[in-house]
Amino acid sequence: MFQDLHVVDFHAHFPIKGDVSTSGVGVRQYAAGTPAAEQAAYMRAQAERYRAAWRLAWDFPEPDPEAAELSLETLADRWLAELDRYGIDRIGFATGGGNDILARAVKRHPDRFIGFAHHNPFAPGAAEEMRRAVTELKLRGLKILAPALERRIDDRGLYSLWEAVEALGVPVLIHFGMLGAGGGISWNERDNPGALEQVARDFPTIQFVVPHFGIQYVKELLFLCWACENVNVDTSGSNQWTRWMPYSLTVDDLIRKFYETVGAERILFGSDSSWFPRGFSIRYLQDQIRACRFMNLPDDALRKIFGGNAVRLFRLGGT
Ligand SMILES: [Zn+2]
Numbered sequence: 352m353f354q355d356l357h358v359v360d361f362h363a364h365f366p367i368k369g370d371v372s373t374s375g376v377g378v379r380q381y382a383a384g385t386p387a388a389e390q391a392a393y394m395r396a397q398a399e400r401y402r403a404a405w406r407l408a409w410d411f412p413e414p415d416p417e418a419a420e421l422s423l424e425t426l427a428d429r430w431l432a433e434l435d436r437y438g439i440d441r442i443g444f445a446t447g448g449g450n451d452i453l454a455r456a457v458k459r460h461p462d463r464f465i466g467f468a469h470h471n472p473f474a475p476g477a478a479e480e481m482r483r484a485v486t487e488l489k490l491r492g493l494k495i496l497a498p499a500l501e502r503r504i505d506d507r508g509l510y511s512l513w514e515a516v517e518a519l520g521v522p523v524l525i526h527f528g529m530l531g532a533g534g535g536i537s538w539n540e541r542d543n544p545g546a547l548e549q550v551a552r553d554f555p556t557i558q559f560v561v562p563h564f565g566i567q568y569v570k571e572l573l574f575l576c577w578a579c580e581n582v583n584v585d586t587s588g589s590n591q592w593t594r595w596m597p598y599s600l601t602v603d604d605l606i607r608k609f610y611e612t613v614g615a616e617r618i619l620f621g622s623d624s625s626w627f628p629r630g631f632s633i634r635y636l637q638d639q640i641r642a643c644r645f646m647n648l649p650d651d652a653l654r655k656i657f658g659g660n661a662v663r664l665f666r667l668g669g670t
Pocket residue numbers: 362363364445623
């Protein structure tokens with residue numbers, strides 16, 4: 352227990368070295384000496400500067416490069432120790448080196464870890480892989496980075512995947528909005544959550560979750576939630592993107608707005624934690640619980656936001 356709550360972190364990442372999701376944006380390889388390679392190097396340096404400033408702002412330690420070299424089993428045990436240290440019931444890993452690798456990590460502590468499938472949804476056989484991921488590997492969701500896709504989320508080519516997801520009854524976590532640290536993707540034609548509306552209407556029993564309050568598409572996400580009751584929101588990460596909005600906006604404002612309009616049933620706590628030595632990012636949990644308590648949210652709402660909704664979407668039974 353954390354305070355009087357059974358906390359489930361809906362959205363974290365199992366820290367596998369070189370994983371696209373932990374660095375935010377896929378690292379492309381360019382021939383050395385080409386303008387593209389120089390541009391890529393410049394963007395990496397810019398991202399690193401932003402990351403360094405962000406770490407200092409939150410007083411987070413620097414990532415330990417040796418931690419990334421640890422075995423999967425050691426990393427899994429280290430994550431379990433983090434959960435025990437803070438009294439967190441369970442954690443959902445949205446990514447972790449591919450479905451098979453993440454499934455191995457989850458199997459090590461299956462009562463505490465939950466894994467999402469995270470294969471390319473446009474790859475041939477993606478629907479089949481989804482079925483394998485859930486029925487054989489025991490993963491319990493699907494994670495997609497919409498701005499990194501080849502085509503939009505409402506592309507008909509994904510409908511066979513949605514049909515598989517619908518039959519499996521697992522939630523789908525879809526990142527929209529800017530991706531990565533400074534130098535990442537700020538916009539493209541695939542990054543707006545509004546594009547999910549037709550899919551959410553066509554598959555009303557699939558629970559979709561849009562992380563980070565929709566980032567710069569807060570408005571679009573709120574209206575999407577209004578249109579489709581099967582669209583949820585997660586609170587994960589530092590939400591430092593609020594700094595780039597053209598008006599004052601805080602995580603407290605976001606929680607209040609979504610609570611007032613969408614309701615506690617569709618808000619899920621997430622931390623977006625991944626790397627060591629930081630481990631579980633307790634500050635995000637503390638800040639968000641404080642915000643909810645200062646808003647005088649009923650106890651039942653806190654139980655839903657910080658664990659109950661995740662238990663229901665993952666179909667975990669009573670926690
Ligand atoms: Zn994430």
